[in-house]
Amino acid sequence: MVAADIQDHDAVKWLGLYGDALYRFAIIRVQDSFAAEDLVQETLLAADRSYENFSGKSTVRTWLTGILKHKIVDYYRRMKPEQGDENIEDFAYGMDDLFDKKERWKVKPGDWSGDPKNLFERKELMTIIYGCLAEMPGKMSTVYTMRELEGAETSEICEAFQIGENNCWVILYRARMLLRRCLEVNWFGGKKERS
Amino acid sequence: MRHWLFSCKKITALISLSMDKELSLYQRMGIRFHLMMCVLCRRYRKQLFFIRSxxxxxxxxxxxxxxxxxxxxxxxxxxxxxxxxx
Structure with a gap:
């Protein structure tokens, strides 16, 4: 597969072809039609500026959706009242209490037997995931989003952030730890209380 | 054989790493061996892959x-x- 054709670089055409789909995708997740419109706009502008990064490995629609997911995480972050500037090295955050001195689990992973089965539950879960990502230190959630929502290789992420690959893996590890814990508390914990 | 016994903390890091790169045979065997004995790390692994899916x-x-x-x-x-x- 060769790199994306330059002739396909047409943001106005994308708006016509995928605008509605992107809008629906956004509105389900932010529950606000005006915010969803803005997110579509931001996504298309960002896509227009970064078309050279589009590998052509996926469809344009998938690529645009990946960018939109990123914008949704940013949106949730902006909703939060205060947000300090954090250092990429500062990912010890929230990890201290998970293991004891012998490196055994202190906060034991619960049993997630109630995996969400229907679409409604999956959507609710996605909302919680976006909320959890927004609570992470900014660069950590960006690295995680690039990896898990956009499917970037760690080597690409390292290059984008100018960090060593090992550092990148550590950040992803911390992010997965925090997200897992956040979901356990906010989704599976909440469900237990409700039933 | 002592070094075969990775701690839970190290296993969780290795499981995460396995989602980003190919592990060595030694690392894979270490995970497999640990998971046979440890229900908490089995849960952790399952949950990480569940979130990814x-x-x-x-x-x-x-x-x-x-x-x-x-x-x-x-x-x-x-x-x-x-x-x-x-």
């Missing part, structure tokens, strides 16, 4: 077919994009 399939925008981008928003965004290209 949820994120992978998060493309479901077609369940609200009635919602379309309003015309005025469409025009506004088009105008922005046109400005951008000048």
């Amino acid at each position: 949820i994120l992978d399939h998060d493309d479901s925008a077609d369940d609200q077919p009635c919602k379309i981008l309003p015309d005025d928003a469409h025009r506004r965004i088009k105008k922005k994009l046109d400005e951008e290209q000048e």
Whole structure:
């Protein structure tokens, strides 16, 4: 597969072809039609500026959706009242209490037997995931989003952030730890209380 | 054989690493051996892959077919994009 054709670089055409789909995708997740419109706009502008990064490995629609997911995480972050500037090295955050001195689990992973089965539950879960990502230190959630929502290789992420690959893996590890814990508390914990 | 016994903390890091790169045989055997004995790390591994599968399939925008981008928003965004290209 060769790199994306330059002739396909047409943001106005994308708006016509995928605008509605992107809008629906956004509105389900932010529950606000005006915010969803803005997110579509931001996504298309960002896509227009970064078309050279589009590998052509996926469809344009998938690529645009990946960018939109990123914008949704940013949106949730902006909703939060205060947000300090954090250092990429500062990912010890929230990890201290998970293991004891012998490196055994202190906060034991619960049993997630109630995996969400229907679409409604999956959507609710996605909302919680976006909320959890927004609570992470900014660069950590960006690295995680690039990896898990956009499917970037760690080597690409390292290059984008100018960090060593090992550092990148550590950040992803911390992010997965925090997200897992956040979901356990906010989704599976909440469900237990409700039933 | 003592070094075969990775701690839970190290195993969780290795499991995460396995999602980003190919592990060595030694690392893979270490994980397998540990998971045979440790229900908590088994849960952890299952949950990490569960989260990944949820994120992978998060493309479901077609369940609200009635919602379309309003015309005025469409025009506004088009105008922005046109400005951008000048």
